[in-house]
Amino acid sequence: MLIEQHLTWLGSGSGALLDIHGHSEAALAGSLARTVASSISGLSHLPVESTVTLVRPDGTPCIGANTEGTAVELSRRDHRTGHGPTARALGGRLSIILNDRAPDPRWPDYCGSLTAAGYRSAVAIPLHLERGYRAALTLYSATANIFTPVVAAKVLVFGGVAAKSLRLALKHRADLALSAEHRATLASSAAINTACGVLMGQKGCSYEAAHRILEEESRQRNLTIRGVAEWLLQVLPGGVPTSHFTARA
The missing domain is CATH 1.10.10 (Arc Repressor Mutant, subunit A)
Structure with missing residues (x-):
């Protein structure tokens, strides 16, 4: 079963930020993915894997993950083909696959790949950024129905904090690059x-x-x-x- 809706994030109402860092955009995405996987695993009391697909203003993507493996390949293929929850999240929509045994008929290949990789649940949410960047946070679990409404609501709140943290990290990196360029000039x-x-x-x-x-x-x-x-x-x-x-x- 697939749940999806158009998501307009208005903020979490909290000043909390995640501690993410890295020397490049890909490193920032990986740092965020690791932080999210650890936190959501704690919320759901079950292990989850996380990827952050970051699309630069020029359209080139980079993917960060808490672990290298099948989750990265799924997110990469999803983005490349445009058929799956990650691609949908990059377009601004939330998607939750609660049970792989009731796949969305629009994504038969994706759902087949999800099952073959050993996952039974997935959720992808948009991370609203600035300066032409787009991003999607995708979570995978080997347990069916893990992203219940209660857990999904927590994921959405956490996603707002994640987006804010990534926005600030990207801005800080851009400011540093601009400062270095200015000094060189x-x-x-x-x-x-x-x-x-x-x-x-x-x-x-x-x-x-x-x-x-x-x-x-x-x-x-x-x-x-x-x-x-x-x-x-x-x-x-x-x-x-x-x-x-x-x-x-």
Whole structure:
């Protein structure tokens, strides 16, 4: 039997967050999957396996799991084919398979794969993210009817906390990347501006002419303008031989 509904999550009303961390988006998804599997197993008093399917803004997916194995393959195939609870959750809908013996007629192949993998129940919920990301949390159990209305309600509340935690983790990672990019841009600009100043003093040319000298040398050396600028600064205070740079005013 399959239960499904359109899910609009309005928040858990709690400031609680899950402790998830990782050096990449895939690592964050895996950290969340492990945390969720441990917590939901405690709620249901039965072991469950968890996957988090995260789709990046460019459409490329990554899947994190509490353990590598059949659950990952099921979620990957589900997303790839578009037929199954994970794909449905990525579209914003909740799906619960309570008993594999009453499969949804729309997903005969998926339900067959679910049974063959040794699972009898599955639930997939959307994790509402930002910045073009989409995600689905999918839980699998070898026990039929494990996701009863009481357990499913707890899973939904927990899913809200999981989504909030993942949103913040992704934002923090993006902010760090932006900060690093900004620092690199500032460093590049500083090196180029300083090198142009050196050339202006040596050749008595304008900033624009000095920048064109760096551009020409970057083409000849197959280096970035920043690379040429940093090379010039490394040879100070002796300066750069005139033969290496030809002013083009």
